[in-house]
Amino acid sequence: MSLAGKQVVIIGGGSGIGREVARRAAAAGASVHLGGRTPEKLAAAAGEIGGTWQVVDTTDQDSLAAFFGALDRVDHLFTPGASYTVGPLRELSDSDAASPFVTKFWGQYHAVKHVVPKLAPDASIVLVSGAASVRPPGAAPAYVACNAAVEGLGRGLAVELAPIRVNVVAPGTIDGDLWAARPAAVREASFGQYSRDTLLHRVGKESEVADAVLYLFGSTYTTGSTLYPDGGYALR
Numbered sequence: 395m396s397l398a399g400k401q402v403v404i405i406g407g408g409s410g411i412g413r414e415v416a417r418r419a420a421a422a423g424a425s426v427h428l429g430g431r432t433p434e435k436l437a438a439a440a441g442e443i444g445g446t447w448q449v450v451d452t453t454d455q456d457s458l459a460a461f462f463g464a465l466d467r468v469d470h471l472f473t474p475g476a477s478y479t480v481g482p483l484r485e486l487s488d489s490d491a492a493s494p495f496v497t498k499f500w501g502q503y504h505a506v507k508h509v510v511p512k513l514a515p516d517a518s519i520v521l522v523s524g525a526a527s528v529r530p531p532g533a534a535p536a537y538v539a540c541n542a543a544v545e546g547l548g549r550g551l552a553v554e555l556a557p558i559r560v561n562v563v564a565p566g567t568i569d570g571d572l573w574a575a576r577p578a579a580v581r582e583a584s585f586g587q588y589s590r591d592t593l594l595h596r597v598g599k600e601s602e603v604a605d606a607v608l609y610l611f612g613s614t615y616t617t618g619s620t621l622y623p624d625g626g627y628a629l630r
């Protein structure tokens with residue numbers, strides 16, 4: 395798919411899945427603009443692909459207004475930017491339990507709110523949930539509910555914003571920057587459990603999620619859908 399002449403914006407593009415989507419979009423000819431909270435990460439990622447960047451925090455609407463206010467036009471928006479705490483109802487503080495909703499649900503909601511005036515008439519948006527939405531991997535009810543809420547948000551926005559297309563990508567467990575930042579024992583236990591539980595008996599790669607996102611950018615008759623690059627996890 396060619397993205398020549400298109401402006402792709404990725405909030406959370408300085409690492410992980412967002413960075414991989416940035417690489418793919420740039421390779422397909424897009425101009426890529428990255429957002430996130432850490433200048434060094436954004437400068438490194440943008441430098442690698444010849445893109446541009448600006449600091450933004452999706453939990454701060456003034457920051458989102460400044461970020462999108464500096465852009466002329468957006469053809470495709472991808473919003474993997476989120477950081478949160480996951481855990482059981484019995485153990486998490488109320489603020490940790492709310493953190494997925496604060497950054498992953500409301501962060502994406504407000505990013506869409508602020509991008510709307512800049513969207514091209516045939517633009518698309520890809521939100522991020524997670525396969526935990528349909529198959530909870532363990533005791534993490536607020537995180538599970540947040541992912542399900544993001545999928546509902548995608549359907550609701552698809553109706554309101556049509557003909558702008560809005561879709562959701564729901565990854566399974568992905569071997570990449572997010573898990574590399576967690577303790578090795580936690581990572582290995584989670585990867586082992588996921589590999590036993592999923593149809594393809596392995597965790598995923600960031601590039602495999604990027605494949606799904608690029609597909610949703612280009613699939614001009616797909617809107618309101620959720621795509622699960624999860625190795626079949628949801629079925630077992």
Ligand SMILES: NC(=O)c1ccc[n+]([C@@H]2O[C@H](COP(=O)([O-])OP(=O)(O)OC[C@H]3O[C@@H](n4cnc5c(N)ncnc54)[C@H](OP(=O)(O)O)[C@@H]3O)[C@@H](O)[C@H]2O)c1
Binds near residue numbers: 435452501569
């Ligand atoms: N990796 C997996 O196994 C997996 C599975 C299911 C779902 N997901 C979802 O995929 C998304 C991306 O995850 P990832 O694996 O790519 O992890 P990641 O490497 O941690 O990427 C998250 C990015 O978002 C940025 N970010 C965090 N909070 C932000 C905020 N408030 N405003 C703007 N940017 C923010 C981070 O940079 P700064 O800290 O510098 O801002 C970082 O670059 C997340 O929503 C995650 O829940 C991942």
